[in-house]
Amino acid sequence: MTETSGYFVIPCRLLLTEDQRDRLERLRRKRDVELPDLISEIVSQHLEELAPDDLAEPLVRDDRATLEERLKAYRRDLRRLYMRQAQLGASAPRWLAAYITDVEEEIVRLERRLSAS
Numbered sequence: 001m002t003e004t005s006g007y008f009v010i011p012c013r014l015l016l017t018e019d020q021r022d023r024l025e026r027l028r029r030k031r032d033v034e035l036p037d038l039i040s041e042i043v044s045q046h047l048e049e050l051a052p053d054d055l056a057e058p059l060v061r062d063d064r065a066t067l068e069e070r071l072k073a074y075r076r077d078l079r080r081l082y083m084r085q086a087q088l089g090a091s092a093p094r095w096l097a098a099y100i101t102d103v104e105e106e107i108v109r110l111e112r113r114l115s116a117s
Contacts, residue, residue, distance in 0.1 A: 009105075011077065011099060067114050068114065071110045075107060081103060085097070
């Protein structure tokens with residue numbers, strides 16, 4: 001996760017059915033917002049509606065091995081994203097470059113945490 005002005009950017013992949021994708025796109029157009037903003041709104045609203053019993057106990061601070069595993073996973077994702085961006089070339093969507101930037105920032109943050117531990 002990358003912190004941005006008190007918020008966290010979480011690079012992720014959404015697995016939706018064709019109908020769900022269609023409904024999400026229709027909702028995005030109806031509200032005239034960017035997709036990341038709409039998804040953030042939906043997730044935030046859902047989390048606010050959860051009862052405390054629906055949540056697990058808070059995680060303890062990551063140990064070095066966990067940080068290293070997360071760093072490897074982000075680097076793997078970044079390589080995949082670079083390949084996808086190269087394949088798409090000039091037709092790559094704008095959000096892909098922003099997503100790559102978010103992953104790069106998260107890698108830097110994790111590297112700092114590892115060097116501090």
